[in-house]
Amino acid sequence: MRRTRPLSRRRLLLGAGAAGLAACDSSNPHAGFLGAMERFNLRVQSGLLRPGLLAPTEPEGSFTPEEAFPDYFISPTVPLPPPDWALEVGGMVARPRTFTVEDLTRMPRTDLRVRHHCVEGWSAVASWHGVQLRELASIVGADPRAPCLEFRSFDSGYWSTWDRESALHPQSILAYGMNGEPLLPGHGAPLRLYAAVKLGYKMVKYLTEVN
Amino acid sequence: METPDTRSAQPWPIRLTHWANVVLLPIMAASGLQIWVAYPYMGPRGALMKPFPLQGWAPPEWARIGDWLAGARHWHFAFMWLFVLNGLVYVGYLFASGEWRRRLFLPRRDARGALAMAAYYLRLRREPPAPQFYNGLQRLGYTGALSLGALAVLTGAVMYKPVQLQALGWLVGGYEGARLLHSTSLFLLLVFTLGHVVLVAVHPRTVLAMVTGRGQT
Numbered sequence: 001m002r003r004t005r006p007l008s009r010r011r012l013l014l015g016a017g018a019a020g021l022a023a024c025d026s027s028n029p030h031a032g033f034l035g036a037m038e039r040f041n042l043r044v045q046s047g048l049l050r051p052g053l054l055a056p057t058e059p060e061g062s063f064t065p066e067e068a069f070p071d072y073f074i075s076p077t078v079p080l081p082p083p084d085w086a087l088e089v090g091g092m093v094a095r096p097r098t099f100t101v102e103d104l105t106r107m108p109r110t111d112l113r114v115r116h117h118c119v120e121g122w123s124a125v126a127s128w129h130g131v132q133l134r135e136l137a138s139i140v141g142a143d144p145r146a147p148c149l150e151f152r153s154f155d156s157g158y159w160s161t162w163d164r165e166s167a168l169h170p171q172s173i174l175a176y177g178m179n180g181e182p183l184l185p186g187h188g189a190p191l192r193l194y195a196a197v198k199l200g201y202k203m204v205k206y207l208t209e210v211n
Numbered sequence: 212m213e214t215p216d217t218r219s220a221q222p223w224p225i226r227l228t229h230w231a232n233v234v235l236l237p238i239m240a241a242s243g244l245q246i247w248v249a250y251p252y253m254g255p256r257g258a259l260m261k262p263f264p265l266q267g268w269a270p271p272e273w274a275r276i277g278d279w280l281a282g283a284r285h286w287h288f289a290f291m292w293l294f295v296l297n298g299l300v301y302v303g304y305l306f307a308s309g310e311w312r313r314r315l316f317l318p319r320r321d322a323r324g325a326l327a328m329a330a331y332y333l334r335l336r337r338e339p340p341a342p343q344f345y346n347g348l349q350r351l352g353y354t355g356a357l358s359l360g361a362l363a364v365l366t367g368a369v370m371y372k373p374v375q376l377q378a379l380g381w382l383v384g385g386y387e388g389a390r391l392l393h394s395t396s397l398f399l400l401l402v403f404t405l406g407h408v409v410l411v412a413v414h415p416r417t418v419l420a421m422v423t424g425r426g427q428t
């Protein structure tokens with residue numbers, strides 16, 4: 001008995017090690033152990049999100065120079081809007097409709113000067129001007145049971161989905177301006193998402209559709 | 212004199228959490244380095260930190276896990292919970308068992324011993340200080356490593372949720388401060404680990420104790 005124990009323990013460890021490696025596949029991180037922990041993290045994140053907790057406004061002096069604020073897009077050249085551009089809002093809403101930038105500028109304006117966090121690890125600061133998503137949601141009569149929102153763009157079909165709580169955060173806006181000027185094409189003209197509680201890649205630019 | 216110490220030199224919770232850490236810390240470090248590669252600079256955009264020595268540094272391929280940014284983030288955010296859990300079990304055990312008394316560094320008790328031991332290793336002193344369970348230098352090293360682990364976890368939490376955990380972020384200089392301290396804690400843990408592995412190699416009986424729990428350290 002005594003002699004076989006270390007062996008079986010070793011085999012157990014080896015087995016656990018092999019199973020552990022198989023459960024951690026970087027090319028398929030939504031499965032196995034990595035996937036289970038991803039779902040656990042999603043729960044932690046929504047548990048941490050406090051709608052009333054605002055990101056602090058950054059001091060004036062912390063502005064990132066315009067040319068140093070990265071502008072990412074996935075099309076080979078800067079995407080330009082079609083001439084008849086308007087934002088389509090649909091899905092689980094009582095009054096689907098379209099909005100032009102003029103429509104949005106007539107609505108209550110929100111200005112944000114918060115730190116921008118990129119998934120890559122950098123941060124930067126600019127000010128952004130636009131309309132709260134929750135304002136838009138009340139205008140179109142969004143169904144409060146809708147669990148998530150889908151944002152589509154004209155940048156090679158780039159899109160993203162958001163949880164409802166993040167979208168209704170007071171610092172989540174549809175931005176039409178940056179640093180006091182209309183949005184530049186590099187930064188998502190004519191309309192982009194901007195939010196304190198999301199990473200940059202979730203803030204879809206060149207918006208066409210919200211559902 | 213004191214009554215003889217009948218405790219195990221390295222009780223099993225210490226051995227378990229120690230060897231778990233030997234697996235978990237490299238996973239955290241290597242996936243962290245892969246994340247660093249996505250933007251290998253320190254300081255906010257447009258205002259990079261000039262004195263930081265590793266601006267633009269790409270760690271070697273073998274020191275990275277996760278293949279690319281998203282893969283590495285999955286590893287990092289999955290294993291961080293095991294790393295934290297392991298640390299909590301270790302600290303919980305230290306205090307529940309009273310083991311902290313012979314393991315943690317208490318400056319008034321241990322500072323002189325730590326200096327004496329360092330002097331001995333540096334050949335500035337001929338005789339080692341009187342043997343104890345752990346000498347002052349061991350206590351300093353181990354308590355330092357534990358504190359660095361805690362610092363890595365706290366600064367990591369700030370980067371994980373900079374808005375929700377902004378109160379914690381305020382303590383460490385915000386997101387950019389957290390990023391600097393997080394990298395620094397990794398660097399110092401690396402320095403600790405190198406010295407640690409050399410010293411335990413010089414004292415192989417400690418390794419036996421850390422594996423079997425028996426014997427002297």
Ligand code: HEM
Nearest residue numbers: 225233236314349353356357400404408411417418421428
């Ligand atoms: C292959 C790598 C390692 C080996 C062979 C090893 C071996 C050992 C040994 C033999 C001891 C007992 C030393 C003594 O009696 O003074 C020990 C203690 C310790 N090691 Fe390691 N170690 C390794 C890696 C690490 C790493 C990566 C860390 C964390 C950064 C670490 C942190 C500690 C701590 C904190 C203690 C003190 C534990 C306590 O007394 O509560 N070790 N290690």
